[in-house]
Amino acid sequence: MEEPLSTKRFQRRAEDFTCAQCGFGVEGNGYTNHCPHCLYSQHVDIHPGDRAAECGGLMEPVGIEPFGEKWKILHRCIACGHERKNKVVDADEFAAVLELQQKANKKRFYALEKDDSTRA
Numbered sequence: 001m002e003e004p005l006s007t008k009r010f011q012r013r014a015e016d017f018t019c020a021q022c023g024f025g026v027e028g029n030g031y032t033n034h035c036p037h038c039l040y041s042q043h044v045d046i047h048p049g050d051r052a053a054e055c056g057g058l059m060e061p062v063g064i065e066p067f068g069e070k071w072k073i074l075h076r077c078i079a080c081g082h083e084r085k086n087k088v089v090d091a092d093e094f095a096a097v098l099e100l101q102q103k104a105n106k107k108r109f110y111a112l113e114k115d116d117s118t119r120a
């Protein structure tokens with residue numbers, strides 16, 4: 001009488017979730033994998049959308065890179081260090097994307113500072 005603990009009952013569907021970082025109520029559309037308000041994500045997928053990761057850690061947006069005409073956010077899991085890239089979507093708040101760009105640039109400038117001998 002053993003019921004196989006299969007994942008048959010799980011189906012990929014649009015899920016609403018509350019952002020664990022800022023508490024924003026995110027309306028899922030099946031592709032949503034990060035908060036449009038603070039851009040944080042959660043480590044729930046091994047492959048996009050499968051929700052198979054057991055970690056569940058908060059994924060911090062740590063970088064951003066051009067992706068065609070759009071951008072990709074680099075997320076790093078605070079709990080386990082896993083990194084993943086996620087496309088910026090139209091729903092994402094532009095201000096948050098800008099802020100991340102500035103943050104990422106600043107990091108780069110810090111790295112370059114060693115070579116820069118001009119100091120005020």
Ligand SMILES: [Zn+2]
Binds near residue numbers: 023
């Ligand atoms: Zn958020």
Ligand SMILES: [Zn+2]
Binds near residue numbers: 057080
């Ligand atoms: Zn993780």
